[in-house]
Amino acid sequence: MILTRGARVTGAVLCAVLAAVVAGWIVRDLRAVGDASALLRYWAGYTDGWPKELPATLQADPVLLVVHVLALIAALRSSVAASTLVATGLVTLVLRLPGVWTIGSSWMDARYGDELRTRALVGTFVTLAAALALVVTGAAGRRRPEDMYEPRPTRPGRGAGVTAFLVLGTSGAVLIAWEVRQLFTLPDDFYPDWFIGGRHIPAGLTAAPPGWSGVALGVACLVVAWTGLFRAVHARPLGMTVAGLLLVSGACGIARAVHNTWLEHFGEVPTEGKLIMLTSFLLASAGATALLVLAGKGSESADERDQEYGGYGPPRAGTPGYGYPQTGAQGYGYPQGYGHPQGGTPGYGYPQTGAQGYGYPSGGGPGSPPPPAPPPPDW
DSSP: OEEOHHHHHHHHHHHHHHHHHHHHHHHHHHHHHOOHHHHHHHHHTOSSSOOSSOOSOOTHHHHHHHHHHHHHHHHHHOTTHHHHHHHHHHHHHHHHTTHHHHTTSGGGTTTSOHHHHHHHHHHHHHHHHHHHHHHHHHHHSEEOOSSTTSOOOOBOOHHHHHHHHHHHHHHHHHHHHHHHHHHHHSOTTTHHHHHHOBTTBOOOSSSOOHHHHHHHHHHHHHHHHHHHHTTOTTHHHHHHHHHHHHHHHHHHHHHHHHHTTTTTTGGGSOHHHHHHHHHHHHHHHHHHHHHHHHSSOOBOOHHHHHHHTTTSOOOOTTOOOSSSOOTTOOOSSSOTTSSSOOTTOOOSSSOOTTOOOSSSOTTOOTTSOOOOOOOOOOO
16 A cells, blocks of 8 residues: 555645654753753763753654654655554654643643743644644555556565564563563652653653653564564564664663763672663664664565466566467467468468468358369269
8 A cells, every 4th residue: 555645745744743843842952951962961861960941852852853854755755655654653642642641740840830831731732633643644545556567665674574573572572671670679659650750750841751651662662573573564664763762762871871981880880780781782782773674675575466466466568468469469379370360361261352271262252152062082
């Protein structure tokens, strides 16, 4: 299935709206902080040197901005536009949904003003509406290709699917294991705030709580790993989105380890701290690997192509077929000159006027006098 022209334009407009909302918040944070490096340190999760006015965005926001821009381009040009729009809409819905109850909570009063919270709440509802419309557009705006030569949606290659299964499956399992670990390490008062937000867990105004985003990312990794193994069409756009989030998350973890000199004293760090650093390297390498293998040109499924054209694949121009040949084309069936000859071609049967053949003599045919009887045989 491919998108209709109207669905492509609608999806591109919705992606532009989503990108504009995220870009507006990033510009707001840059103006509020006044220093891009300070905003980058805040996104990376440094515990020192926080700006006086807290930013509203976190590390997932620049990734979403890139995803929305790439989805806009794919909506207009790519053969996997439908899957890209659906994947982008779903990821945006999951990451922005907690803002419905966190932005208006009382514990946000001490961090952000009422005017900023009102703007954030309006922006959240606009984002959710646009993301939901993006999913509907990608799912309902599909059609079958009318032209056999029109590009079909491409799938991950066999090697890319297996690689994505290994790296994303491992990353998803590790992320889910860490979230299960939080159940036994966090105090009872902190644990709900870790997943749904609260005064005990600092978070950005428009960002999802860390537990929520961790579980969502882990589940998405497992979904892409499983579907990528079977070379599903949506595994490429969704896998690239998940891989980008993994890469940024792992890179921020490595930056924190370097900033806090944990790598220099790796042997002195407790076991859990070592596992945290190793997880950051795993996520960064898995995200980079998945991006590399999934960003390559996909391949059209030969099975679907064969089923669509009766098991023989699409015919190519100029290829001889089977059955009655076309005019002037040599084929298989009744060859020229045998049975029913073509005009001007000597053959067997009733010859044309002026043609030498077998049966009626020259000039004969239906309605002509019969030929003389043959002489009796000499017994």
